[in-house]
Amino acid sequence: MLKPPIAQDPEDVISPTERWLPLSVKLALYTWVGVIFFQAATAFAEYHPGQPWPAMLSVLRTFTFLPIHEAGHLIFIFFGKSLHYLGGSFWQIMFPLLWFIIAVRQRSHVAPFPLFWVGENMMDVSLYMRDAPVRQLPLLGGHTAGHDWFNLFSMWNMMDDAGLFADIFYYCGIIICLAAIVGGTILAARSFPHPPYALPAPISISSTDVESSLEEALEKKQRTSPE
Numbered sequence: 268m269l270k271p272p273i274a275q276d277p278e279d280v281i282s283p284t285e286r287w288l289p290l291s292v293k294l295a296l297y298t299w300v301g302v303i304f305f306q307a308a309t310a311f312a313e314y315h316p317g318q319p320w321p322a323m324l325s326v327l328r329t330f331t332f333l334p335i336h337e338a339g340h341l342i343f344i345f346f347g348k349s350l351h352y353l354g355g356s357f358w359q360i361m362f363p364l365l366w367f368i369i370a371v372r373q374r375s376h377v378a379p380f381p382l383f384w385v386g387e388n389m390m391d392v393s394l395y396m397r398d399a400p401v402r403q404l405p406l407l408g409g410h411t412a413g414h415d416w417f418n419l420f421s422m423w424n425m426m427d428d429a430g431l432f433a434d435i436f437y438y439c440g441i442i443i444c445l446a447a448i449v450g451g452t453i454l455a456a457r458s459f460p461h462p463p464y465a466l467p468a469p470i471s472i473s474s475t476d477v478e479s480s481l482e483e484a485l486e487k488k489q490r491t492s493p494e
Contacts, residue, residue, distance in 0.1 A: 273438060293376075293455035297448055300383050303327070304444045311390040313435065316403050332388060333407070335362050349422060352415045356392045360385060379451030386443030389436045397433035399424055 320328065339358025342348040357494040364380035398404045399416040406413055420426040 271324075274360075290455055294452065297451045297455070300380070300451075301368050301448055303387065304448065305388050306385070307387050307444075308441060311440075314394055314398055314404055328391070332359055332391060335406070349419065352418050352422075355415055357396065359388045359392060359430040363388065371466070376451075376454045379447040379454065383444050383447035383452070386440040386445075386447060389440030389443065390439075393433040393436035393440065396429055396436060399429045 303323060306324040308323060310320055317327070336355040336359045339354040339356070339361075340351060341354075342358060343354030346354075363381040363384035367378055367385060370378035370381060395404065396416045399414065399420050402417055403415050406416075417426075420429050425432075473476065
């Protein structure tokens with residue numbers, strides 16, 4: 268037998284503003300992410316010397332991904348030359364991947380957002396790989412001898428495969444980015460028809476109420492106890 272639904276106090280239901288605002292913010296966020304994706308997919312397909320990066324993408328690379336990349340070199344500096352060269356690109360991808368794993372374990376709707384940056388950084392690394400044979404990318408410090416993927420492919424005797432690895436990372440990054448954008452939008456839309464309810468206000472109890480309750484309990488006990 269089905270139980271009738273429990274009626275909710277109108278004061279306990281969140282307001283329309285509190286329902287629409289999170290959805291609007293999420294949709295705006297993934298719209299912005301979509302713009303970044305388009306810029307990244309275009310810029311990271313092939314490097315054109317002298318052509319400036321899109322403004323938002325350039326800011327993100329300079330003030331977010333570049334520090335993370337360099338931090339990877341510092342983390343792996345004591346683990347040999349190969350890992351030192353590889354550490355920058357590895358940490359650039361692993362950092363948002365760890366964020367994504369934590370969000371998934373917490374069942375957070377934020378999870379698609381760090382997943383997007385996993386794919387975006389894979390595309391970024393793919394351009395670095397593709398540039399290894401020609402070394403045209405401007406590097407921090409300006410010395411082409413510090414080109415991570417030129418050194419790695421040279422050490423591994425795989426310079427002829429630089430384009431293949433770049434394509435794998437580039438197209439995997441595109442797939443991951445698209446999955447993150449679509450997944451984030453779907454999660455935002457699915458959470459809207461089932462809004463949470465406002466938490467009930469805490470019950471305040473004064474010391475007078477407590478004393479009265481104790482006195483009543485003592486009197487009742489005295490009346491019911493045998494003589």
